[in-house]
Amino acid sequence: MERDAHYFLVGLFVIVMAVAGFFFAGLFYDKPSTATAVYDIHFDTPVEGLEKGSEVRYMGIKMGEVSEVFLLPDNPVRVGVRIKLEVRTPVNAATVATLRQQGLTGVPFVSLAQDSSLESEPLSVSAGNAFPVIRTKLTDMDAVIQQLPNLEQNLSKLVAAANEVFNTENREHLAGLLKNLHEASAGLPQLIANLNQTSRELKVLVEHLDGAVQRSEQGLAGNMKALQSTLASIKQTSQRVDKLVQDIDRVVVNNEGRVNELLGEGGENLKAVLDESRKAAVSVRQLSERLEQNPSQIIYQPVPQGTELPR
Structure with a gap:
């Protein structure tokens, strides 16, 4: 009988501790304190690593999270990202979304900012969408990557043009021109020395002429x-x-x-x-x-x- 009472006390203690643990866990649980608003973002580029629960930051401050990542039904090459933001987040028609990487870890997150070139009008739900759609903007790296094909094409044209300019005949002409320039420049020091000597002689002649003119003017005055x-x-x-x-x-x-x-x-x-x-x-x-x-x-x-x- 005493043994049964001992087991009963132990079981009762365990039950009480479990209830107390759940109670304290409920007290310290991070419940949402503010209401949220839902927005959609349509990306034209892959969103590798972005998943449900990823952070959404407005001007670098965490204001929400990703609630869903999906492909757009009418355009499978575009990715839809649904986010939940605090209602106090100043989202409007001038807000743009960019996919960025966090630090060295490379964890992706959605960054929101204001584009000064757009008018800050209220963002409304457009036809065919369930929620307001935030504009997207490419990062500097994505913009460079998109221009790589054009850059490669332009480089190919430049190389072809350079090869056409520096063909065998033109290289021979250029070599002859450089040789002539070298031969012509060899006589430049002597030419410069002769010019300096001539300028000195002209200076002396001008001084003599000036004296003669002065004497002639004096005689003419008399x-x-x-x-x-x-x-x-x-x-x-x-x-x-x-x-x-x-x-x-x-x-x-x-x-x-x-x-x-x-x-x-x-x-x-x-x-x-x-x-x-x-x-x-x-x-x-x-x-x-x-x-x-x-x-x-x-x-x-x-x-x-x-x-x-x-x-």
Whole structure:
């Protein structure tokens, strides 16, 4: 009887401990504290490693998990991923989903972010879908992988073009060109030395010419002063001659009868002399005026004007 009571106490203790364990497990169980919203994502690329329970992060923060991974019935080459997010997650029409790998372990997860090029309108359910569909965006690596076929094709064209350019004939021409360039460049140092020597000689010549011009200008300035003085004397002389001729002419006119009687036939000669003297005085005065206005015409001949007609 005592043995049965002992077994009864042991069984009762086990039952109590089991109930207590379940009770404490229920207290510490991580129950969802907020409501969730369901969204679909349609990937055009394989989602290797992504499965139910994988994390869904918004801007790097865990906001939900993957609830289902399936193939789209109308397009078997596309993969549908259904996710559950906390209702406070700011999902809209500008939200894009990217499949990424976590650290060195390579565990995939879904990353959500906002695309600034899209308008942030409310995301609604489109026709033919049970839940709102979030846009997808390729990662940088996926974009590079997608461009690899085009890159390979472009590289093939580039190699073909390079082979066509560097054929045997063109390589021979290029080799000859390089040889000619090498031969031409061999004489460059001597050519440069000759140019330097020529420039130095030109500099010395310019200095000599500059000195000669300065000396010529000084001499020309002295000659111009003397010429101006001479012109002033010529002008005064012409004025005196002109006045003298006018006086003689006036005397002759006033005493024409007496002069004719005194000189006889020589009166006509005196008149001719007076006329020639008057003309000479006028010519001297005009010459002095022209020289006074432009003394350089003594040195430089005037440039002929007009147009020469063919004979």
